[in-house]
Amino acid sequence: PVMQEEIFGPVLPIIEFENLDEVIERIKLRPKPLALYFFTTSKDREEKILNSISFGGGCINDTIMHLVSKQMPFGGVGESGMGSYHGRKSFDTFTHYKSILRKSNVLDVALRYPNRKNLKLVKKILK
Template identity: 60%
Template structure:
């Protein structure tokens, strides 16, 4: 009566979206999200879209680079990068790029001793595996880069000297591949992010409050962390959701209840007193009385 599971693909989804639901909650790609929103508009159905995008990580020279590397790796390797809030790419201050790369490499070596990746999560299916593998073509790997076609597994990979116009920077990676780009001035990093679709998450590693303030005030994104990654979605006390092409609406904790709830405004009026001046015919005397009450 309350829950029904419908299995299928595009045909079944199209049939579902033709129904007059009270609310639609969709998680998926931007392309499909637009189609869902278009279908919902036909019936004026309210909705929440939890989409995705390329979530940036900014690292400046004041950051604890060793800790930053550990926490970036944690967020990127969670489910082999197949989460909507995984750090998609890094924008690091150019003076500390090599140090960050070295720390990232050390962290990855520590987490996979003897180069054993047999326990590392594989890509969900062969089609997605092939797509991720193609993103590595023509790229320079500072760490990793190897692929296992039989297991659909990609070794954690850190890319350097990445062209911002290359395919790996044009779509959400959704895999264990981390491009690292550099900036000389903080405004360069901010402008880079602002020139692209608004991300679902943003992460900043810095020890400077003024840098934190500038980034938070200058960039529009769904949510994020200062000096960590991913963990902002773990608490039920904060809403989680995107903005722009990364989604709309929020959920988690009470926000989820609120999302699927219509709050009705109801007034219960007493019957023992009825003020006659609210009714027609109007008069100057009634108008003066109403004005006096409303002051």
């Protein structure tokens, strides 16, 4: 059956719907799409589709241009992948940022490292 998995071409399924709510419900039944291309002259329909469906990226009244633009991040959500790349986003996506917290041991609070002597005091404080 058509549209059971992601389609990477050269097939373009065309499915007719009576109203926009039907389209939104049908899309929400499947895993989140990598891309969404929506053609409309209505700002209300555009806002409704963009606010109702989670997808990786897309275009309004065009196709593929979000993919070829080096300034726009490209990537998926859910089963289509996580994260995005292109331009600065490529650097951020493929860079590992190692976080390190360095704490001074000057004025270190002894209660932080309880021993048997301080255990009763710590238990009182934690009650």
